Amino acid sequence: MKSNLTQINSSSALVFNNPELFIEGWYWAIRSQDLKVGEVKPVTLQGRNLALYRGKDGNAIALDAYCPHMGAHLAEGKVEGNNIRCFFHHWEFNSSGNCVDIPCLGKALPVKLKTWHTAEKYGMVWVWTGDTPKQPLPFVPELENEECDFAFGSHFFKNCHPNVVMINAIDAHHFNTVHNFPIEIVFRKEELNENAITFSNTTRGGDESLLMKLILPFYKNEGTYSMCYWYGSTGTVTLGPDFLHFYIMFALRLVEGGKTEGQTILITKKRPGLFGWSFNRLILWLTLMVGNYFAKGDTKVFQTIKFNLKTPTKADQSIIQFIQHYEQQKPLVWGTWENPSTRRGEEAGVVYSACSS
The missing domain is CATH 3.90.380.10 (Naphthalene 1,2-dioxygenase Alpha Subunit; Chain A, domain 1)
Known part of the structure; x- marks a missing residue:
């Protein structure tokens, strides 16, 4: 017991209680009942701005908030079927984040928005903050x-x-x-x-x-x-x-x-x-x-x-x-959802080693 108590406390931890870091995982974004079919809502999750919308098929879609054309917030836009159309210049993106229509060009460009995995449980829309979910949604x-x-x-x-x-x-x-x-x-x-x-x-x-x-x-x-x-x-x-x-x-x-x-x-x-x-x-x-x-x-x-x-x-x-x-x-x-720097990762490895010893 003594070694456990002395190996780590709040001053030696790098991630715990750190306002700049969080753990990759599932986080609640919005109540399911607050995102109806055809609606789009702005959500700031773990410091990152997202646009969440519910398509015609009932699925909740989470994607980065800002249109890659001029940076308009997509929550100002309109849901069309299972797609989202930017309010500013009407660029349209599908549920995978791919640009599928630019009215002034009469075609799409090979532009893609970052999308995030979503799931629903206990009346909430949850968003996975990494690329591929590795664990289940929180449950009792x-x-x-x-x-x-x-x-x-x-x-x-x-x-x-x-x-x-x-x-x-x-x-x-x-x-x-x-x-x-x-x-x-x-x-x-x-x-x-x-x-x-x-x-x-x-x-x-x-x-x-x-x-x-x-x-x-x-x-x-x-x-x-x-x-x-x-x-x-x-x-x-x-x-x-x-x-x-x-x-x-x-x-x-x-x-x-x-x-x-x-x-x-x-x-x-x-x-x-x-x-x-x-x-x-x-x-x-x-x-x-x-x-x-x-x-x-x-x-x-x-x-x-x-x-x-x-x-x-x-x-x-x-x-x-x-x-x-x-x-x-x-x-x-926090904010970028990126991995910490190599230097911080090396420092964290020292603490992880101490924790497991």
Whole structure:
């Protein structure tokens, strides 16, 4: 334990809490319901300006925002079938970004806009920030193969980096100091793949507490609390008694100044029939109440914190493990989505080596 705590902290990390870098992966762009067929919307994602439109076939298309002719923003344009036409001089581009028509020439030119892979899940349009998706969309591990119902919680901004917001959910000691939870929480980590890691509670206790005496009969073993992180910026919380788990997704993205924009999504397994639909509305409402309870105590911290983990303790083990996992993923530059410079990559290799030793 001692070596893990001393090998890496927030001052030695190169990517974690860095306002200029983020991890290649899937990031939420817009609510699906806010992009109707025939609509085009401007979206700034991880510092890059995009135009998102939904063609006649219903597919969401993401492409770089500016027309290669004179730089007009394509979100000012018009969707025609499955194509987008620039407002300024009516250059037309298909869903692959290829120019297919220039009215003043009566033909197209061999010009191509950069397009980005999109997918839809949990009511959101997601964009992959690299060339080819290497991992799946973020999902709740317990619901991986289930059809789900969902509802939107809060859309919020925080005055700190998404990484700092994310690690709050595995800050074991703050459950005691901020939320007055009467047990010592210890997490077990499991890496699902190079871009996903889970932290699950392994402890049971607090029998002297009235609260724990009331809720422990609903747990056969340790209390269910699990956090799954995707690309370091999207997390799913699973908690609740054995007979009913609540699922909350926090989809975050890095905005200018190293700050956070986030969307909360409430999730539950789809249940059949009218009764199932009505029951799920209740479950999603209860999920919102549970999420609000845990969020209200932390909100003010995120507005003033200047995160710097100089003196990690044993209770910070899971945070250290998260940072190590995060540092081993592929970074991109905020705004350009390019790979960092060779020099920065060489420096990162030193930290990655230390993390894995």
